Amino acid sequence: MPADTARGRLPGFFYRFAHPALAVxxxxxxxxxxxxxxLAGAGVALRASDPTTAYALFYYGSLVSLAGIAGIAAVVAYLVVLWLLRDVLDVLDWEKPEPGARR
Structure with missing residues (x-):
């Protein structure tokens, strides 16, 4: 029986999804x-006492948020392209499972 650790539970959680890599x-x-x-909240907290650090936290917070949004947008774009190619244009011939069938 595998050890009950976060490392052991995490992959099992993501493999419940149809696309585990996209879920990650x-x-x-x-x-x-x-x-x-x-980071932006920390910048707000430090705005009055240390404006230079607050501005840096706002800047780095925006870059980190932008990276996160770009990752989410990449997943959405991939799924939209996959849907268009498979279901709308019928270019990909991927067999859909029957209702109630296990993957």
Whole structure:
């Protein structure tokens, strides 16, 4: 029986999704976006006492948030292109599972 650690549970959680790699990328993107908000919040807290550090925190917070949003946008773009190629244009011949079938 595998050890009950975060390292052992995390991959099992993401493999519940149809695209586990995309689930990981979107989760990391969401965490980066949240970290950007935390940096900006720290900048707001330091604005009165140390404006130079506050401006740097705003700047780095925006870059971290931008990286997170770019990761999420890349996942959405990939899924939209996959949907267009497979379902709309019928270019990809990928067999869809029957309702109730296990993957």
């Amino acid at each position: 990328v979107s989760t990391v993107g969401s965490l980066l976006w949240l970290a950007g908000f935390a």
